[in-house]
Each structure stands twice: as structure tokens, then as C-alpha cells.
Amino acid sequence: MLKRFLPYFLLSLLLLPFLCSAQGYTLPKNQEFEKIRFQLINNLIVVPIEVNGTKLSFVLDSGVGTPILFNLANQDSLELKNVSEITINGLGEGESISALKSKGNYFKLGNIQSFSQKLYVVMDAGINFSPSLGIPIHGIIGYDLFRDFIVDINYASSSIKFYHPDSGGPKLGKRYETLQVDVINRKAYLDASVSLRGEEDIDVKMLLDTGSSDAVWLFEDERIQLPKEYYEDYLGKGLAGDIYGKRTKIDGLRIGGFNVEDAKAAFPDMLTFSTIKNLGNRNGSLGGEILKRFNIVFDYPNEKISIRRNGNFRKPFHYNVSGIDLQHAGVRYVSERIASFNGVVQKSERSYGNVQILLEGATRLSLVPEIIVSGIRAGSPAHSAGLKEGDIILAVNGKRIHRYKIQEIMEMLNEKQGKRVKVLVERSNNNLLFSFILKDLFK
The missing domain is CATH 2.40.70.10 (Acid Proteases)
Structure with missing residues (x-):
């Protein structure tokens, strides 16, 4: 089975408790706190961290012991210190996996630094959350930061403040x-x-x-x-x-x-x-x-x-009503007609193509992520309609999906119960249109 989209990631549960570290993170002298902006992707906090000078993206996990790296195939410049082999047990129905242990690494998050960080590297290429989240994810980090700071996570503004413990942390209002x-x-x-x-x-x-x-x-x-x-x-x-x-x-x-x-x-x-x-x-x-x-x-x-x-408190919970899971699977070219051309190709803020070619002044080819059906729940509306794993999603309800983030596409597929959803896919070089109605999962 291919790894499905929008899996409910369980990162703090991946490793047994003995995988821990004893390195310390510090702020510059006289700095009370460090503020970091984060991306909230599928309810996960993604922060930028430098590892030995290489910029990577980590999920902030409140319980994971030692930082874990994966998805490093394209990180040729990353240098790891003092490497040895280990075996890791984790959650799931499979067996333990091989990994690397590395000591003495330099981590930097804004002005926060650790000069002797231990980490683990999972070499299994299947451990890669980037295709399902739609952005590069290189690892997870957590307990060390929570141990060394008072951590103020503002989900409403997508920001975190790391306070020195001696500062007493932020001033709390009456609503706390x-x-x-x-x-x-x-x-x-x-x-x-x-x-x-x-x-x-x-x-x-x-x-x-x-x-x-x-x-x-x-x-x-x-x-x-x-x-x-x-x-x-x-x-x-x-x-x-x-x-x-x-x-x-x-x-x-x-x-x-x-x-x-x-x-x-x-x-x-x-x-x-x-x-x-x-x-x-x-x-x-x-x-x-x-x-x-x-x-x-x-x-x-x-x-x-x-x-x-905060403002998210009364928002409805999201269910995969359609039964479709998605993930990125490489890239593809899409062609678009340009209504008018003045010699400059403007890249749309909504476009995820990073390569664009102009043909005869009127057609633009963009290289965009290819989104595929990575899993279908048996008996779901999508399964009953005939969709299959491996189908390439082209459009949902008439909207060409290459202009949208993968989470936005999932929202289109699961908008509300009773809604009819039309999905255009490519299968074996043929375009096929499927239609189904979203139904109450608990009736």
C-alpha cells in the first residue's frame, strides 16, 4: 500500500523513551526570549533549523527525545559528526529499522544554539513525510527545546516564543x-x-x-x-x-x-x-x-x-469523508494560455510551478507537483465511484488542482456532507471523470 495523504502523523511516538539527549540550548546573554515564525501544516508545527550550517525544516514535537533526521537524499552539503550505527524500534506493524547516531552537532533556531547536539538519522527512504505534507520535511525535534525553555506556542498567529526559564515566561492574561x-x-x-x-x-x-x-x-x-x-x-x-x-x-x-x-x-x-x-x-x-x-x-x-x-476553538473537526488520500509523486508539466503578453511572464502567487517556459508568446508551460491518489478507504464514496490508487488528480469540481496546496485539495474533496464531488483523473494516459456524494460517516 502506498503511504496515504493526510495521515495522522504520530511523531512523538516514533521512538522508545531511551532515545534521549543531554545537550543544552542557550540564548545570547541579556536576551529574554526568541520569537520564531512557524508553518502550521496539517496541524503540525514546522520550524526552520540549521544543522551544521545547512538549513532544514523540522516538525516541533513536544515529546520526542532526540532529534531525528530523514529525507536527506537531496542534502549533499549536510555534514554529520561522530557517526555510528544503531537499531531503532518504533510504532507500527513492521520490524525495527537501522539508523545512524551522530554526536557533537551544531543546531541553530534563530538565536537559539546548541553546540553539541546528538541526533539520529533514519536511512529508510520510506520514512518521508514531505510528499503528504506538500513541503520538504527533514526531521523532528522537541524535548531538548521544551526542557531548556518556557515555550509559548501561539497557534493563532503561527509564532513561538522561547523564554529563558529564569525569566518566568510570558505575562499571562485572565483568559489563561x-x-x-x-x-x-x-x-x-x-x-x-x-x-x-x-x-x-x-x-x-x-x-x-x-x-x-x-x-x-x-x-x-x-x-x-x-x-x-x-x-x-x-x-x-x-x-x-x-x-x-x-x-x-x-x-x-x-x-x-x-x-x-x-x-x-x-x-x-x-x-x-x-x-x-x-x-x-x-x-x-x-x-x-x-x-x-x-x-x-x-x-x-x-x-x-x-x-x-483561540479562534480555532469552535471550528469543526475535519474528516476524510470522501475516503481519498493524496500525496505528491514527482512533477508534471501543465500548459496554460496567456490572455495578453507584454514580454514578461508573471508568476502567480498561487502557482507551485518553479519552472516556466513561454511558447510563441501565448502558452506557458509550468513544472508543477503531480498529485496522486495514494490510498482509498474501502466502502467510501470515492471507492464506490471507481477511483483507484495511483490515479493522477487533474481537477476537483472543475478547478485545476496544480494551483492549490495539497491541504486545500483535500478540503475540496471533503467540503461537506451531501455535496456532490466531481474528480477528473488521469489513468493509463486517459482522462476519466468520477462523481460521488459525500455521506455522513456515522450513519
Whole structure:
């Protein structure tokens, strides 16, 4: 099976807790904090980091121990220090994988620096999240930064402030609520409660997981039972393979004084966690689709977080109603007629082509990403209509998709229940048009 688009990435769960580091990150003297802008892609925080002078993009993960690098095929200039071979166990249905360990590396995030950072390099070419996110992703980083700073994540403005711990962090307004967390094995756990379909609230301990793009994960046991309305789904990809489970909806999730109604939830197959010897009293995870509804100040040194809701709080949860998953798969040329030509080709801000050729002053060829169907859920509207894995998406509802980001295309495919969706694809050098109606997943 090809890796599917919009998988609910589970980055903080990729490695076992023993993969940790002891290097320190520092700010220049007399600088209280460093502000960094980030991209929020599929509920994941993507930050720019220099590694030994090479500019890379990392997902910021609140629980991962040591930075992990992957997708380095095009990074010929990256130099790694003191390299040795290791074996890594991770989530998924596959086996352990080979990796490299490197010590003494220089990391730089704005003015934040570490001069002796340990990291791991996954050599498996299949561990690559860039095609599904639509931008280059080279690795994940987390605990070291959360350990050394008070981290103020403003999801509303797509910015992070890293405060020196002695500064006391940002001044919190009245709308913030401060909650205790437990930092265990370099991961933060928060007490919350969930309301399942028609049942009383159940107290749960949840991993705070900015490295997951999903909303809520729950582990089924005597107290926490799967609601009757659910469907089988692909939940994501770990280092050891694909992760599957059951997708459902819960009546509510309460975090402190905040209640998130009709929250999207998943019950993962527990075989996924076979490499983790002891889950303790953990009952699940809170991922990016929940966390982005708050602005959050992480204070690992004092084992607390402060939260306030933002403009995302009441936004609806996104489900893959169509059943289609997408990813980038190389590039293709598209031709466009130019209405008027004055000798200068203007590149549209919405265009993702990085190579353009002008033919006879009236036709422009652009090299753009090729978007393919990387997976289809069995029994979904798209599956019933006849779409197949490997189909090249050309247009959705009459809109040529090369002008849109991959997340925007997914929104077109899953706009609302009851809507008819028309998808134009290329299959075996033939253009085919498919039509289907989006249906309620829980009826």
C-alpha cells in the first residue's frame, strides 16, 4: 500500500523513551526570549533549523527525545559528526529499522544554539513525510527545546516564543488557565476527561503530542469503550510501519475548564504499541487538531502548562469523508494560455510551478507537483465511484488542482456532507471523470 495523504502523523511516538539527549540550548546573554515564525501544516508545527550550517525544516514535537533526521537524499552539503550505527524500534506493524547516531552537532533556531547536539538519522527512504505534507520535511525535534525553555506556542498567529526559564515566561492574561502536567520519560501528560456517546465523564491521562496531526486517541479498556458508531481507518505511519484503528466521535473532551464538544477520536489497534513495554496509566493522546484550538505555554521545568482558547476553538473537526488520500509523486508539466503578453511572464502567487517556459508568446508551460491518489478507504464514496490508487488528480469540481496546496485539495474533496464531488483523473494516459456524494460517516 502506498503511504496515504493526510495521515495522522504520530511523531512523538516514533521512538522508545531511551532515545534521549543531554545537550543544552542557550540564548545570547541579556536576551529574554526568541520569537520564531512557524508553518502550521496539517496541524503540525514546522520550524526552520540549521544543522551544521545547512538549513532544514523540522516538525516541533513536544515529546520526542532526540532529534531525528530523514529525507536527506537531496542534502549533499549536510555534514554529520561522530557517526555510528544503531537499531531503532518504533510504532507500527513492521520490524525495527537501522539508523545512524551522530554526536557533537551544531543546531541553530534563530538565536537559539546548541553546540553539541546528538541526533539520529533514519536511512529508510520510506520514512518521508514531505510528499503528504506538500513541503520538504527533514526531521523532528522537541524535548531538548521544551526542557531548556518556557515555550509559548501561539497557534493563532503561527509564532513561538522561547523564554529563558529564569525569566518566568510570558505575562499571562485572565483568559489563561494553568494546569499541572507530569513530565515522565521526556513526555508531558495531562489529566482530562472524556464523555463517550451518552455516558458519564471518564477521567483520563493523555500524552500532549504536538507531533500528531490527529485530534484524540483513546486506548480501549474496561472503562473506555468504543462507541457503537465508528469506521475502520488508517491512522498514520510510524517508523515501524502503518497504523490502523477505528475512527469515531465523542460527545466531549474536557481540559481544565474548557470543553471541546463532538471531538473527533480514534481507537488505535493496540498491536501498534507492542514495542512499548509499559504504557503506565496513560489512556491516550491529544494531538494537533485539538491543541491548535488553544494558545499554550509549555513549562516543562515546573511541570505545568497554561492554556487559553483561540479562534480555532469552535471550528469543526475535519474528516476524510470522501475516503481519498493524496500525496505528491514527482512533477508534471501543465500548459496554460496567456490572455495578453507584454514580454514578461508573471508568476502567480498561487502557482507551485518553479519552472516556466513561454511558447510563441501565448502558452506557458509550468513544472508543477503531480498529485496522486495514494490510498482509498474501502466502502467510501470515492471507492464506490471507481477511483483507484495511483490515479493522477487533474481537477476537483472543475478547478485545476496544480494551483492549490495539497491541504486545500483535500478540503475540496471533503467540503461537506451531501455535496456532490466531481474528480477528473488521469489513468493509463486517459482522462476519466468520477462523481460521488459525500455521506455522513456515522450513519
